[in-house]
Structure formats: C-alpha cells, structure tokens
Amino acid sequence: MSLEVKDPSTTEKTKRFERQDSLFGDAEKVSNITGHGSKENWTQVLHLAFQSIGVIYGDVGTSPLYVYSSTFPNGIKNNDDLLGVLSLILYTLILIPMIKYVFIVLYADDNGDGGTFALYSLISRYSKIRLIPNQQVEDSMVSNYSMESPSSPLKRAQWLKEKLESSKAAKIGLFTITILGTSMVMGDGTLTPAISVLSAVSGIREKVPSLTETQVVWVSVPILFMLFSVQRFGTDKVGNSFAPIIxxxxVLIAGIGVYNIMVYEIGILRAFNPMYILEYFRRNGKEAWVSLGGAILCVTGTEGMYADLGHFNITAIQISFTGVLFPSVALCYMGQAAYLRQFPENVADTFFRSIPAPLFWPTFIIAIFSAIIASQAMLSGAFAILSKALSLGCFPRVRVIHTSKHHEGQVYIPEVNFLMGLASVIITITFRTTTEIGNAYGICVITVFSITTHLTTIVMLLVWKKNIIFILLFYVVFSSIEWIYLSSILSKFIQGGYLPFCFALVLMALMVTWHYVHVMKYWYELDHIVPINKVTALLEKHNVGRIPGMGLLYSELVQGIPPVFLRLVQKIPSVHSVFLFMSIKHLPIPHVAPAERFLFRQVGPREHRMFRCVARYGYGDTLEDSGEFARFLTDRLKVFIEDESVFPKDKPENEDTNSITGVSGGQTRPRQSARSVVHSEEVIEPRMSNHAGNNSTYSLHTIEEEKQLIDAEMARGVVYLMGSTNVIAGPKSSVIKRVVVNYVYAFLRRNLAEGHRVLSIPNDQLLKVGITYEI
Structure with a gap:
C-alpha cells in the first residue's frame, strides 16, 4: 500500500490512499507467529520425547530381529567377519541416523515439519520452482514464511536461485525426485509391517518347531489387520499406548545384549575400531559388497523419524535417539555378535536363539507388540507426507483427518491406510519369508536417503547459505555412503528388489497424472479469464437479477474471474446480493495465522458488492467446516469494507492478472513496509470529508449500512458454487496425452473424494455448474 499525502493547506488537494495491485493492502496485517513446537516447555519436550519412543523408533528398534540373517544369508564363513559386520552396523547407525538426520537434516524443517515434501516446499519458498504460477508478493509477508531478502551477499545462493527459476528441467527434476521419495516412503510404510511382524512371529518356531512357514504367515495376517485398524485413533493416543511397550x-534388548557380551565375549567391543570394516572387505571382496544390502536394514525407519518431525520436535527426537534408541540397539547388536562368535551356525535366527531361556516368552510377546509398533513410524510419516502432497496439488483429493488438537502434524488418511494395509497383507502372503522382503525394503530405504541428501544440499546452498566446505563435506560423505549401499542392494533386484520400484512407478504415475492435469487446468483458466468490464456489463443487463443471500464461487485462480462464472450467468441469469470469487490457496508452509487467512479485493464498482477472496492455508492447517468458515469469512469481509472506505470510491478496482508471479510479462510493484502503513493510518483518519466536491470515500454511516447488509445476506443463507469441470484432451493431443487425461485422470476424479466433500460443504448449500475444458 502506498500513500500520497498532498499539501494540507490546499483544500482542493485532499489526502488519499492509492491501492497497489496483487491484493496488496491486506497482506500487511501479519502477526508474529513462529514455527511448530516453538512454545514447548521442557515438560512438554520430555513428554514428546517419551511419545516419540513409541511412534518413530519401533522400526529401527526391531531391526535386530532380521539384520544378521539378512547380512549372512549363506552362513558365516569366518568368525572375524562378525567384527567387520558389527563395526559396519555401528558406524552406519552413527553416520546416517545420528549425525546426518538427528543433528543435521532435522534442522531442514519447514516451520517444524519434516519429510521429502517439507524439503521441496522449503526450497519453493526461496525459489519459484512450483509449476503452478500462483505465487504472489504478499504470500512472502505471511509471518510463517520466515524468509529473508533474496538479495543475498552470497553469490552462489543467488546464482542457484536464478538457475532453478529459469530452468524448466530443474523444476520438473526437483518435482520428480520429490514424488519418487514420497513413493518410496509409501513403499517403506507398506513393507515395514510385513517384515517386522513376520520376523517377530517366526520366533515362536524356536519353541514350536512343528509350526510351518504357511502357519506363521497366517498368524501374521490378523496382527497386520489389527495394526492398520488402530491407526484411526491417531498418533497421540497410539504413541501414549505404545511408548511404555517399546x-x-x-530395556530388554539392551539387557540381553549386555548379558551376551559378558557371557560369550567381551572382546566384541573391538568392533568400534573401523579397521575391521576394511579387513572384512579385503577378506570377502564381492561377497562383502553384496552383504551391504542386509547391513543397511539396521537403519530402517530413519526417514520416518524425519517425516514424523511435525508430530514432535527436534529436541524431543534428539533426546530420545541419543539417550534411548542408540545405546539400546548398539548393545543388542554387540550382544548378538558375541553370541554368534560362539554359535555361528545359528545366524538364521540369531535374535531369539541368543535370548536367555527364562526371558524367552516375555521377550517374544514384547517382540510381537514391538513389531506392530515398528510399523507406526512409517505409517505416521506416510500420512504426514501425503497430507503435504495433497495440499500442494500433487495427490488426488482424499480425506485427511487431524487426530490431535494439540499437535497439528498428526494426521490420518483412511483411504491410504486401507490400501497400504491391503498391500502389506498381500506382500506377506506372497513372499512368506523376510529375505526377499528385506531386499525390497533396502531399496526403499536407501533411495529415500539419497533423495534427502540431494534436497538437503540444495537447502544448504539456497536457504542456510553455509560454508561451501561444509556443504561439500556433507554431500560427498553421505552421497558416497548411500551410493555404495544402493549399488549393493540393486544387485538383488530380481530377488524381490523390483517390488518397491513397481510400487513407486504406479504411485508416481498417479501423482504425475493428477498434478499434470491440475497444472494444465489452472493454465486454461488463467488463459480464459473474464475481464472485469465484461462482468460489470453483464450485471448491468436487465435480465441479470440480484437474489438474496451470499454466493461463493470456488476457483483455482488466485486472481481474475474464472470462465465458469459466465457459464453460471448464462444458465441462471442471476447473481447473489453479495458475491465472492473464492480461491483456496495452499502456501508451501505448514501454517497460516487465522488473522492472515483471507485476502480481499473489490471487483468492479462498490455498489455491485462483488469481491475477490483468497483463503490461504498451510499444508498443516485444517480446513474449517462450512459454517465456521462462512462466519469467519464474513467477519473479515466487514473489516475489509471498513478499511476499504479510505480508497477512492469513484475509481473502480481493476485487477491486473499480470501481477501474479509466474505469468509472462508480469510485473509487481515494490511493496512498502508494514510499519509505514501503520504510521500512515495514524496520520490520516479512515473517514474523509466530502468538501470541495470530493466524493472519494464512504461516510461512517454508509460503512455501517454495508456491514449490516453483509450480516443480513449471510443470515439469508450462503450458497457454495463450484465448477463441475470435465477436463478432456484437445483434438490435436497425442495418444499418450489422451490416455492420461481422458481415461486415467477421469478415472481418479470419478472414484476419489469430490471437492465439496474435502471442503466439508453441505449438499443442500451446494450448486454445481458443469463446464468442459479442452487442454
């Protein structure tokens, strides 16, 4: 908002405001909201640390059930190999989950939220890499953006920003690896229950050797069913229930580990010397390289720890990992290695054979429960990541249920939970053993690790602007480790490794299809917007009447009048007394403060009472129900009308669609600081005299009448209007495009939740307007 103050001594020159384009004025009203978890005290932090034990560490904590058997599928040929593998496991735990994730990657949070899409959205706030051109100047003024000036003194950050923004290939590449990472996390969430539960249940064969492999599988299936059934209760309740068990x-695995070390070989502690890793590779060559695919399973669930960051916070995870997880798991692995030094023939079932006899049944029962809990981390992470993908238009509309009033990141997606549960049961019945599932599992884990490393490196360059030596050290060390592991696990592609790739390809195809059509539909509407003068001319026709009530027409456009409006007026030549062009916009941040939720703009002359409104949400925000949304919208609209009274009445608003960042040729005017606007409003009264023939503003009486009219029309009823858009490929489209748009997208749209259900709009207040777009 800019201010022009003329000489107060001249009666003919009055003080007046001038509005900038791009819904600028209201965007200056920001509050000092901070990120997720910023107000947590130490009591809450410790409580979250305790909860995190039950939610995000079950997977890493139960990996001792199957790591040694997966690493030595053909038995142990040399006892010294145990020292090499144990050293490999210990340093993998130290380097990847502890140093990389707990003390580096967790800080690459998006206002408290983690995961692949959080990294993508964080990058998109500092560089315009999103494929939909709906970025606006005022969005970066929302308090949770926490974005510094783009004019960085570090030239490489600015250079990278320009390269990302100017390269379509870079934008598509970043989007592709992001959805690949998301697909792999989903695959991880499907495989984790299968391998964890099968490993735990198989332990009963130590006491009941007559139990067949098929019977073990059918015992596992009802446990899996129970696991996916309890997800609807939410992370909060599940975490409180599971934390004591895990x-x-x-405590049990640490105690058993100490017992085995003391009883069998205390010298196993020599494995902290990394030289044993080199000797292991020198002694075994290619076989040692192939065995890396089993060793990497010791860090399964690490990405879930990062994805679940929004459920907890950094400090809580750091406390629980370093104080509980790492010591317990390390002692367990050392104890198993000490046992195997004496009984190498028992490597196929190391965990249960190394348990002291009196502790077998308690440990077995806890192992079953822990296997169930192990799946919780990846399921919670998968739900969190998909909710972000959904908000950014990268996933078909599904119902997202927020399961906690205190922690916004805790969500549950029923449809996804059902499909993942079904897939997990099918995998368990089909593969039957943990060996082939482990091969598939390792590929999921290491692919997500590598994607996170690359995206975090971009964050370091673009956002953190760290020293280049630190960035190179981070990238070279971790990408090298991950590529070595990935090369090993790919050697088992035929033995089950193909499974996550097939799963990822299907999921990626679904996400790419949805996002592609979503982007093309947006561009179609942007190219066919209705000029405001045409809207004004329509309303002045005698055959277009104004009917009582408030109408809300939903559109993807953040600016401009969508083509569906003309369709509406042609079919029903009437418009509600108060009419708003509504856009629900999801910013690439977790939360938008309620005071910053709505941006308004007058459309055409004031007497028409037509407004443009953009409702902005972060990907962690919950959409209000229709009644609460309408009340909140009305209250903010009245505030806008009062503020709007200081602008010239005789100068109709004319939205400039080119003010949308990303539209060709678009220019945006430089914004003023919020402080200057506040100061200006202190100097100039909202009410201005009409002397010297100036009719530039409303009187206070007129303002009150307008506000009362808004209340009255709202009381008469709110009608929600939505375009029932049928998208088809244009006549000159390729065969692939026709299949994708006319069949795949149409199938998804028919069988998934409709827009009004996602927005919680009652059927008796909904009016759909049919329209077809050829893209």
Missing part, C-alpha cells in the same frame, strides 16, 4: 523392549 520402552520395555529397549
């Missing part, structure tokens, strides 16, 4: 598990 805590007992960690």
């Amino acid at each position: 805590s007992v598990w960690f």
Whole structure:
C-alpha cells in the first residue's frame, strides 16, 4: 500500500490512499507467529520425547530381529567377519541416523515439519520452482514464511536461485525426485509391517518347531489387520499406548545384549575400531559388497523419524535417539555378535536363539507388540507426507483427518491406510519369508536417503547459505555412503528388489497424472479469464437479477474471474446480493495465522458488492467446516469494507492478472513496509470529508449500512458454487496425452473424494455448474 499525502493547506488537494495491485493492502496485517513446537516447555519436550519412543523408533528398534540373517544369508564363513559386520552396523547407525538426520537434516524443517515434501516446499519458498504460477508478493509477508531478502551477499545462493527459476528441467527434476521419495516412503510404510511382524512371529518356531512357514504367515495376517485398524485413533493416543511397550523392549534388548557380551565375549567391543570394516572387505571382496544390502536394514525407519518431525520436535527426537534408541540397539547388536562368535551356525535366527531361556516368552510377546509398533513410524510419516502432497496439488483429493488438537502434524488418511494395509497383507502372503522382503525394503530405504541428501544440499546452498566446505563435506560423505549401499542392494533386484520400484512407478504415475492435469487446468483458466468490464456489463443487463443471500464461487485462480462464472450467468441469469470469487490457496508452509487467512479485493464498482477472496492455508492447517468458515469469512469481509472506505470510491478496482508471479510479462510493484502503513493510518483518519466536491470515500454511516447488509445476506443463507469441470484432451493431443487425461485422470476424479466433500460443504448449500475444458 502506498500513500500520497498532498499539501494540507490546499483544500482542493485532499489526502488519499492509492491501492497497489496483487491484493496488496491486506497482506500487511501479519502477526508474529513462529514455527511448530516453538512454545514447548521442557515438560512438554520430555513428554514428546517419551511419545516419540513409541511412534518413530519401533522400526529401527526391531531391526535386530532380521539384520544378521539378512547380512549372512549363506552362513558365516569366518568368525572375524562378525567384527567387520558389527563395526559396519555401528558406524552406519552413527553416520546416517545420528549425525546426518538427528543433528543435521532435522534442522531442514519447514516451520517444524519434516519429510521429502517439507524439503521441496522449503526450497519453493526461496525459489519459484512450483509449476503452478500462483505465487504472489504478499504470500512472502505471511509471518510463517520466515524468509529473508533474496538479495543475498552470497553469490552462489543467488546464482542457484536464478538457475532453478529459469530452468524448466530443474523444476520438473526437483518435482520428480520429490514424488519418487514420497513413493518410496509409501513403499517403506507398506513393507515395514510385513517384515517386522513376520520376523517377530517366526520366533515362536524356536519353541514350536512343528509350526510351518504357511502357519506363521497366517498368524501374521490378523496382527497386520489389527495394526492398520488402530491407526484411526491417531498418533497421540497410539504413541501414549505404545511408548511404555517399546520402552520395555529397549530395556530388554539392551539387557540381553549386555548379558551376551559378558557371557560369550567381551572382546566384541573391538568392533568400534573401523579397521575391521576394511579387513572384512579385503577378506570377502564381492561377497562383502553384496552383504551391504542386509547391513543397511539396521537403519530402517530413519526417514520416518524425519517425516514424523511435525508430530514432535527436534529436541524431543534428539533426546530420545541419543539417550534411548542408540545405546539400546548398539548393545543388542554387540550382544548378538558375541553370541554368534560362539554359535555361528545359528545366524538364521540369531535374535531369539541368543535370548536367555527364562526371558524367552516375555521377550517374544514384547517382540510381537514391538513389531506392530515398528510399523507406526512409517505409517505416521506416510500420512504426514501425503497430507503435504495433497495440499500442494500433487495427490488426488482424499480425506485427511487431524487426530490431535494439540499437535497439528498428526494426521490420518483412511483411504491410504486401507490400501497400504491391503498391500502389506498381500506382500506377506506372497513372499512368506523376510529375505526377499528385506531386499525390497533396502531399496526403499536407501533411495529415500539419497533423495534427502540431494534436497538437503540444495537447502544448504539456497536457504542456510553455509560454508561451501561444509556443504561439500556433507554431500560427498553421505552421497558416497548411500551410493555404495544402493549399488549393493540393486544387485538383488530380481530377488524381490523390483517390488518397491513397481510400487513407486504406479504411485508416481498417479501423482504425475493428477498434478499434470491440475497444472494444465489452472493454465486454461488463467488463459480464459473474464475481464472485469465484461462482468460489470453483464450485471448491468436487465435480465441479470440480484437474489438474496451470499454466493461463493470456488476457483483455482488466485486472481481474475474464472470462465465458469459466465457459464453460471448464462444458465441462471442471476447473481447473489453479495458475491465472492473464492480461491483456496495452499502456501508451501505448514501454517497460516487465522488473522492472515483471507485476502480481499473489490471487483468492479462498490455498489455491485462483488469481491475477490483468497483463503490461504498451510499444508498443516485444517480446513474449517462450512459454517465456521462462512462466519469467519464474513467477519473479515466487514473489516475489509471498513478499511476499504479510505480508497477512492469513484475509481473502480481493476485487477491486473499480470501481477501474479509466474505469468509472462508480469510485473509487481515494490511493496512498502508494514510499519509505514501503520504510521500512515495514524496520520490520516479512515473517514474523509466530502468538501470541495470530493466524493472519494464512504461516510461512517454508509460503512455501517454495508456491514449490516453483509450480516443480513449471510443470515439469508450462503450458497457454495463450484465448477463441475470435465477436463478432456484437445483434438490435436497425442495418444499418450489422451490416455492420461481422458481415461486415467477421469478415472481418479470419478472414484476419489469430490471437492465439496474435502471442503466439508453441505449438499443442500451446494450448486454445481458443469463446464468442459479442452487442454
């Protein structure tokens, strides 16, 4: 908002405001909201640390059930190999989950939220890499953006920003690896229950050797069914229930580990010397390289820890990992290695054979529960990541249920939970053993690790602007480790490794299809917007009447009148007394403060009472129900009308669609600081005299009448209007495009939740307007 103050001594020159384009004025009203978890005290932090034990560490904590058997599928040929593998496991735990994730990557949070899409959205706030051109100047003024000036003194950050923004290939590449990472996390969430539950249940064969492999599988299936059934209760309740169980598990495995070290070989502690890793590779060559695919399973669930960051916070995860997880798991692996030094023939079932006899049944029962809990981390992470993908238009509309009033990141997606549960049961019945599932599992894990490394490196360059030596050290060390592991696990592609790739390809195809049509539909509407003068001319026709009530026409456009409006007026030549062009916009941040939720703009002359409104949400925000949304919208609209009274009445608003960042040729005017606007409003009264023939503003009486009219029309009823858009490929489209748009997208649209259900709009207040777009 800019201010022009003329000489107060001249009666003919009055003080007046001038509005900038791009819904600028209201965007200056920001509050000092901070990120997720910023107000947590130490009591809450410790409580979250305890909860995190039960939610995000079950997967890493139960990996001792199957790591040694997966690493030595053909038995142990040399006892010294155990020292090499144990050293490999210990340093993998130290380097990847502890140093990389807990003390580096967790800080690459998006206002408290983690995961692949959080990294993508964080990058998109500092560089315009999103494929939909709906970025606006005022969005970066929302308090949770926490974005510094783009004019960085570090030239490489500015250079990278320009390269990303100017390269379509870079934008598509970043989007592709992001959805690949998301697909792999989903695959991880499907495979984790299968391998964890099968490993735990198989332990009963130590006491009941007559139990067949098929019977073990059918015992596992009802446990999996129970696991996916409890997800609807939410992370908060599940975490409180599971944390005591998994805590007992960690105490047990640590205690058993210490017992085995003391009884069998205390010298196993020599494995902290990394030279044993080099000797292991020198002694075994290619076989050692192939065995890396089993060793990497010791860090399964690490990406879930990062994805679940929004459920907890950094400090809580750091406390629980370093204080509970790492010591317990490390002692367990050392104890198993000490046992195997004496009984190498038992490597196929190391965990249960190394348990002291009196502790077998308690440990077995806790192992079953822990296997169930192990799946919780990846399921919670998968739900969190998909909710972000959904908000950014990268996933078909599904119902997202927020399961906690205190922690916004805790979500549950029923349809996804059902499909993942079904897939997990099918995999368990089909593969039957943990060996082939482990091969598939490792590929999921290491692919997501590599994607996170690359995206975090971009964050370091673009956002953190760290020293280049630190960035190179981070990238070279971790990408090298991950590529070595990935090369090993790919050697088992035929033995089950193909499974996550098939799963990822299907999911990626679904996400790419949805996002592609979503982007093309947006561009179609942008190219066919209705000029405001045409809207004004329509309303002045005698055959277009104004009917009582408030109408809200939903559109993807953040500016401009969508073509569906003309369709509406042609079919029903009437418009509600108060009419708003509504856009629900999701910013690439977790949360938008309620005071910053709505941006308004007058459309055409004031007497028409037509407004443009953009409702902005972060990907962690919950959409209000229709009644609460309408009330909140009305209150903010009245505030806008009062503020709007200081602008010239005789100068109709004319939205400039080119003010949308990303539209060809678009220019945006430089914005003023919020402080200057506040100061200006202190100097000039909202009410201005009409002397000297100036009719530039409303009187206070007129303002009150307008506000009362808004209330009255709202009381008469709110009608929600939505375009029932049928998208088809244009006549000159390729065969692939026709298949994708006319069949795949149409199938998804028919069988998934409709827009009004996602927005919680009652059917008796909904009016759909049919329209077809050829893209």
